[in-house]
Amino acid sequence: MTQAEGSLLRQILDYSNRHNPYPLYAELRKTPVLSEGDGAYVVSTYDEVLSLLHDPRVSSDPRNMTAPGGPELGQQEEPGLPPSFIRQDPPEHDRLRRMTNASFGPPHTPRRIDEMRGDLGKVVSGLIDGIGNTDRIDLVEQFSYPFPVTAICRLLGVPREDEPRFHGWADTLAASLDPMPGEDPTERNKIAEKARTELGMYLAGLIDERRKDPKHDMLSELATRHGPDGVMTTMELLSTSALLLIAGHETTVNLITNGMLTLLRNPDQLQRLREDPKSVVPMVEELLRFEPPVQLVPNRTTLADIDIRGVTIPKGASLWLVAAAGNRDPKRFAHPDRFDPDRGDIQHLGFGSGIHSCFGAPLARLEAQLALSELARRLVNPRLLEDPPEYRRNAVLRGPRHLPIACNDIRP
Amino acid sequence: MPGEFLDWLKREGRIVIVGASLAGLRAAETLRGEGFAGSLTMIGDEPYEPYDRPPLSKAVLLGRAAPDRTELPRRREVDADWRLGVPATGLDMAGRKVQLADGEEVPYDRLLIATGVRARSWPHETEAELDGVFVLRGRDDATALQKRLSAGPRRVLVIGAGFTGSEIASACREREIEVTLAERGSSPLVGALGGVVGQVAAQLHRENGVDLRCEVMVTGLEGDTAGRVRAAHLSDGTSVETDVVVVCLGATRNTEWLAGSGLGAGPRGIACDAGCRAFDIRGIVTDDIFVAGDVARSPHPLFGYQFLSLEHWGNAVSQAETAAHNMLCDSVERRPHMWVPGFWSAQFGVNIKSVGVPSMGTEIIIAQGSLAERRFVGVYGYQGRVIGAVTFDHAHWLPFYQHLIETTAPFPPKFETVDRRPEGLRPMSAEFPDPSVPTHGPTVTLSGYSPADRRMTFTPGR
Ligand SMILES: Cc1cc2nc3c(=O)[nH]c(=O)nc-3n(C[C@H](O)[C@H](O)[C@H](O)COP(=O)(O)OP(=O)(O)OC[C@H]3O[C@@H](n4cnc5c(N)ncnc54)[C@H](O)[C@@H]3O)c2cc1C
Numbered sequence: 057m058t059q060a061e062g063s064l065l066r067q068i069l070d071y072s073n074r075h076n077p078y079p080l081y082a083e084l085r086k087t088p089v090l091s092e093g094d095g096a097y098v099v100s101t102y103d104e105v106l107s108l109l110h111d112p113r114v115s116s117d118p119r120n121m122t123a124p125g126g127p128e129l130g131q132q133e134e135p136g137l138p139p140s141f142i143r144q145d146p147p148e149h150d151r152l153r154r155m156t157n158a159s160f161g162p163p164h165t166p167r168r169i170d171e172m173r174g175d176l177g178k179v180v181s182g183l184i185d186g187i188g189n190t191d192r193i194d195l196v197e198q199f200s201y202p203f204p205v206t207a208i209c210r211l212l213g214v215p216r217e218d219e220p221r222f223h224g225w226a227d228t229l230a231a232s233l234d235p236m237p238g239e240d241p242t243e244r245n246k247i248a249e250k251a252r253t254e255l256g257m258y259l260a261g262l263i264d265e266r267r268k269d270p271k272h273d274m275l276s277e278l279a280t281r282h283g284p285d286g287v288m289t290t291m292e293l294l295s296t297s298a299l300l301l302i303a304g305h306e307t308t309v310n311l312i313t314n315g316m317l318t319l320l321r322n323p324d325q326l327q328r329l330r331e332d333p334k335s336v337v338p339m340v341e342e343l344l345r346f347e348p349p350v351q352l353v354p355n356r357t358t359l360a361d362i363d364i365r366g367v368t369i370p371k372g373a374s375l376w377l378v379a380a381a382g383n384r385d386p387k388r389f390a391h392p393d394r395f396d397p398d399r400g401d402i403q404h405l406g407f408g409s410g411i412h413s414c415f416g417a418p419l420a421r422l423e424a425q426l427a428l429s430e431l432a433r434r435l436v437n438p439r440l441l442e443d444p445p446e447y448r449r450n451a452v453l454r455g456p457r458h459l460p461i462a463c464n465d466i467r468p
Numbered sequence: 469m470p471g472e473f474l475d476w477l478k479r480e481g482r483i484v485i486v487g488a489s490l491a492g493l494r495a496a497e498t499l500r501g502e503g504f505a506g507s508l509t510m511i512g513d514e515p516y517e518p519y520d521r522p523p524l525s526k527a528v529l530l531g532r533a534a535p536d537r538t539e540l541p542r543r544r545e546v547d548a549d550w551r552l553g554v555p556a557t558g559l560d561m562a563g564r565k566v567q568l569a570d571g572e573e574v575p576y577d578r579l580l581i582a583t584g585v586r587a588r589s590w591p592h593e594t595e596a597e598l599d600g601v602f603v604l605r606g607r608d609d610a611t612a613l614q615k616r617l618s619a620g621p622r623r624v625l626v627i628g629a630g631f632t633g634s635e636i637a638s639a640c641r642e643r644e645i646e647v648t649l650a651e652r653g654s655s656p657l658v659g660a661l662g663g664v665v666g667q668v669a670a671q672l673h674r675e676n677g678v679d680l681r682c683e684v685m686v687t688g689l690e691g692d693t694a695g696r697v698r699a700a701h702l703s704d705g706t707s708v709e710t711d712v713v714v715v716c717l718g719a720t721r722n723t724e725w726l727a728g729s730g731l732g733a734g735p736r737g738i739a740c741d742a743g744c745r746a747f748d749i750r751g752i753v754t755d756d757i758f759v760a761g762d763v764a765r766s767p768h769p770l771f772g773y774q775f776l777s778l779e780h781w782g783n784a785v786s787q788a789e790t791a792a793h794n795m796l797c798d799s800v801e802r803r804p805h806m807w808v809p810g811f812w813s814a815q816f817g818v819n820i821k822s823v824g825v826p827s828m829g830t831e832i833i834i835a836q837g838s839l840a841e842r843r844f845v846g847v848y849g850y851q852g853r854v855i856g857a858v859t860f861d862h863a864h865w866l867p868f869y870q871h872l873i874e875t876t877a878p879f880p881p882k883f884e885t886v887d888r889r890p891e892g893l894r895p896m897s898a899e900f901p902d903p904s905v906p907t908h909g910p911t912v913t914l915s916g917y918s919p920a921d922r923r924m925t926f927t928p929g930r
Contacts, residue, residue, distance in 0.1 A: 110867045112836055112845075112885035146887035147837070163817070360883035411864045 213273025488512025
């Protein structure tokens with residue numbers, strides 16, 4: 057393995073390439089299964105990523121990783137809580153995900169997401185109404201950041217009056233996932249730890265209340281449902297709600313922000329969305345291919361030697377699946393670097409695939425569709441003030457930290 | 469020369485498709501999609517535009533979809549001359565004409581046969597005509613059965629616990645209708661998936677309140693004075709009082725209309741090469757007659773070149789696309805139909821899926837999950853290789869096992885997987901019934917003609 061190749065993953069993780077990692081992904085795809093030399097294996101082509109996402113020899117449980125893990129990514133999970141189902145393998149994973157899904161989607165709760173449509177529509181309108189000065193709008197701070205956390209509050213059943221506190225904790229925790237270069241992390245870690253504890257105590261209290269007096273919200277159902285898999289323990293419930301909060305928040309912020317950025321870079325598509333709000337459905341799908349909010353799936357490992365594309369990934373290796381590179385694999389998608397909602401078959405890896413495919417996908421889709429179509433309809437002559445905008449540090453959950461835009465007016 | 473012919477065929481040739489359902493429609497769409505501009509005739513004996521059958525034994529019986537609302541979604545305009553409600557009755561191979569029941573003859577330059585199968589009816593004719601006795605293959609069957617179920621019968625008797633029979637029993641229980649399921653084999657689905665998996669299916673039935681009776685045959689149906697079915701008699705001496713009987717004894721291929729035509733068509737279907745070209749009775753491949761879907765039998769390189777006839781939705785689609793493509797091209801551009809068999813079913817809220825040919829397997833291993841939890845991946849082995857796989861609520865993993873089948877991976881698989889349980893470490897007999905004992909069961913029937921075997925013989929239509 058040559059040095060230049062070995063450094064590709066590090067270049068991708070390097071902040072200076074955050075605004076446009078796609079040329080590096082193209083370089084990466086030349087070696088579909090790349091051994092980083094330090095125990096990490098990076099897979100970047102569509103078919104190979106897809107097949108490994110469906111490979112039962114690939115584990116999500118970090119305890120199975122025996123080789124060194126490649127570049128450190130920093131902490132992704134809550135200390136003190138049992139791992140959420142995202143970091144577990146079947147059968148535990150299946151049991152927890154099944155129990156969570158029973159309160160979230162079909163067949164038990166088929167309309168939960170769709171029933172949120174009206175409520176979320178109002179949240180979107182309210183945020184746009186509150187924009188104020190149209191000469192300089194930070195779309196992230198003023199819109200795409202507050203929206204998803206409100207959505208999760210509504211989903212879980214956090215009372216309206218507590219939403220501001222919840223927002224505060226969510227902000228702090230999200231910031232801790234987004235390290236600042238050159239800053240001493242001690243102080244921030246302390247603050248994050250405090251927020252984590254407070255949030256945990258708040259949720260535990262809420263769960264307790266809901267057990268006594270269930271309402272029509274997800275937390276009540278998770279807390280009270282006795283299904284074929286039994287009941288969720290309080291600890292499991294806490295790690296599940298923490299997962300819903302973190303995974304469902306940061307990713308949707310990026311989906312909406314990347315979406316608006318892409319539309320502003322493709323004014324004909326923005327115009328089309330304004331004229332035909334229904335076109336938002338294929339647009340969001342194409343966005344998930346073109347600028348996926350989760351760029352890569354790190355921290356998987358192998359339970360056995362896996363032969364793929366002439367390379368043997370040894371048992372216990374650290375596996376990195378670069379979904380965003382697979383999404384632009386020219387073998388799978390014609391003209392992959394073109395944003396084209398009209399391409400027929402957009403089977404992207406934006407939500408992953410297999411048993412860990414994004415749990416919140418129906419909610420994320422709805423949020424992005426509502427947000428983008430309403431922004432397109434109401435902002436008069438919107439334009440980018442900075443291109444590229446400033447990005448967050450995070451290479452996995454990639455998206456702009458700020459998106460300064462301006463517009464002439466806001467339609468009612 | 470051939471190039472000129474093909475150009476002419478594409479421009480102004482005549483293509484006739486007999487069988488206007490799933491395979492017929494997908495072939496028609498592919499023909500247009502690949503630039504066929506000539507005249508296209510679709511002949512179908514049912515009076516309906518192409519519709520989808522899988523919902524008939526699922527959503528329709530549950531009352532969740534109207535039987536007349538399962539039209540197949542169209543992929544594109546096909547601009548065809550539709551002759552619906554008129555069966556084809558004969559084929560003149562030399563004169564290149566299809567004869568219709570209304571006396572008309574339709575000439576063709578290329579013909580596609582996609583006449584599928586029909587439900588095998590109750591063998592005793594007068595009993596079969598009793599009011600309350602049904603089969604389930606088409607829309608009309610589903611309409612009539614759904615109506616009868618809605619009227620609140622005291623009990624339904626389903627004869628045959630293959631996929632269709634099991635799905636019907638499941639739908640009845642979901643509607644809280646009492647149901648007895650009678651099966652000649654040792655368990656439901658035994659012909660398709662073997663006894664190990666069949667036992668899991670049996671538990672599913674019993675837990676959901678199905679009165680499941682295995683290793684019995686229904687020997688006779690009894691009617692009342694008004695000609696309505698009232699009871700059924702079983703080989704174990706018992707009888708079942710019932711007002712609805714659904715006969716699910718497998719299917720017969722719709723090939724009678726080809727009798728005497730010289731085409732190699734018989735009760736086991738129409739044999740064709742991997743490019744979907746039909747054989748004549750001499751075993752010589754035709755160049756203008758193609759077949760696709762349930763009625764076809766084609767050799768599969770992955771399964772020892774055995775001729776497979778598959779009653780699988782996905783097979784019908786893929787074979788139709790291949791046939792249509794090949795109808796418009798030169799030999800070098802032709803594609804083989806290399807579809808890896810795959811099937812799905814839904815019963816008692818469980819999603820069952822299979823790939824490969826489980827019924828060829830002699831051994832099974834539970835590679836992931838557990839039989840007791842009824843969530844598992846079962847992998848079938850045949851002579852040291854992986855030949856098929858089935859999942860109960862574990863469909864996410866199926867592509868992986870399909871890949872093992874495609875690459876003739878060794879059986880039993882040696883590697884570790886997530887969710888491998890101690891019980892899944894050792895292969896056991898898959899427990900398929902003795903093939904010499906007839907069952908209606910398997911959805912896949914195999915018969916072995918190797919490519920080198922020139923003494924191909926066909927049983928002409930009965
Ligand atoms: C109730 C039911 C449930 C099913 N569920 C599943 C499932 O869950 N999964 C799965 O993979 N598969 C399932 N199948 C099987 C699947 O529907 C078939 O594989 C598929 O329909 C085959 O398509 P085809 O076009 O070859 O045949 P068909 O759909 O049978 O179409 C053949 C057509 O040709 C017509 N025809 C016959 N003879 C003549 C003639 N002489 N002239 C003119 N027309 C003629 C027939 O009336 C029919 O309309 C199910 C089938 C049924 C009946």
